[in-house]
Amino acid sequence: MSTSKDTGPAVRFRVVVVDDDFHVARLHTRIVESVEGFGVVATAGTAAQAAAAIEAERPDLVLADIYLPDGSGLDLIAGRDVDAIVLSAAVATAAVRKALQRGAFGYLIKPFADDDLTELLRAYGRYRNLVDSQAELDQEAVDRARRVLHGAGARDGASRRSPTETAVLGALAEAGAALSAPMVADRVGVSRATAQRYLSALAHQGHLVVELRYGSTGRPEHRYRTAGRT
Template identity: 35%
Template sequence: MPEHVYDIETLQLLIVEDDIRIAEINRRFVEKVPGFAVAGIATTKTDAQEQIECLKPDLILLDIYFPDMSGLELLKWIRGAVPGIDVIMVTAAKEIHVLKQAMHGGIFDYIIKPVMFDRFKETLLKYKDYRDNVRKLSNANEWMDQDQIDMLMGKEFKKKPETFLPKGIDHLTLKKVLYAIQQHKTGLTAEEVGKEIGASRTTARRYLEYLVSAFEIDADLSYGSVGRPERIYRYIKS
């Protein structure tokens, strides 16, 4: 069974490397990783700029040492001309000041030559996961929480155990309920919250009452002209 399952999207990658033998090795490496295709190989500054503007690849593998340019100069040009393209440096440069300049240029990773395939593959798979996660979050939300941001940034933090939550209260659902209340200053009923999060009125009310007990939200009775009064839940501003 494969380690990763990808969707039908294939990411286009441009190799910018003046040594054609190394470029060919990198091309073969790329073709071994699911979800990627080599859109082209550029060996000079002019060639690289023309292919970048024409092909607009998703990702560039960029060396630093060229006879006619510095890869750092091309990285700066990329950020100004086509800022949406991501870059992975693949180079023999080991100087700390070079690494710092590349990091300031917003590279995704920095791989030292000679390139080991396992390290190379790991980086491409991480990049593929990153792109997939960005697309999923973009389709689902206009906002992100800290956990989602940390995931995209490739950071992992030891989280406090959530065993303090009572039985029947799920952490993710609780966050959805709280967010729904925060977005409606005039308040919501349990039925309205249920519709917002795609849950039943009973489920929504269980979470709402828990938030009331935790002093995260407040509840009040609304007396309509007909029928029983309803509880209206509002966010308590800190």
């Protein structure tokens, strides 16, 4: 088992990678750490090592293979208070059903393209942005979170992004901090109403995190930041 404590200030989602093939684990680690907001805190080659890493690191997400030298990755994720994605060569229907029954958020069949895992991680990040931004969820929020998690139209939406939407996201990324609608409007060169409309839509889709700030008047102000920023 290997660990990496220095994940950097921008890491929001801490990941444990579980695979008995060292080279595969290293490849998955590289993919995870290429996604903004994600960092690998430990890798493990056995179920025992993985269980110890989960206990020690308390990660947000585990990327687990099924076939491990001393057990099953499905038994590893069952009953543990951690989100999981299964990355496996197992193609049997029973394996897929069991993975989903035991709480896996996704299932990728090896070998898969790097982009497949990247998109799944980004969908997970948007899902967490939505559910973590409020203490209670109504049915609309639950349904929206489920759609976001399963990546409905994520790639197509990104390819159809308007210039203004791209500029809003760019302004927030460049700022590296939470900004209000008026601040974004000034940076992008649009009206406050337009900035607010785009910010609300992006937050609704899980691309932005919403924070409440209280000014000198005591009235709350919505501020927005990109995923992965703290």
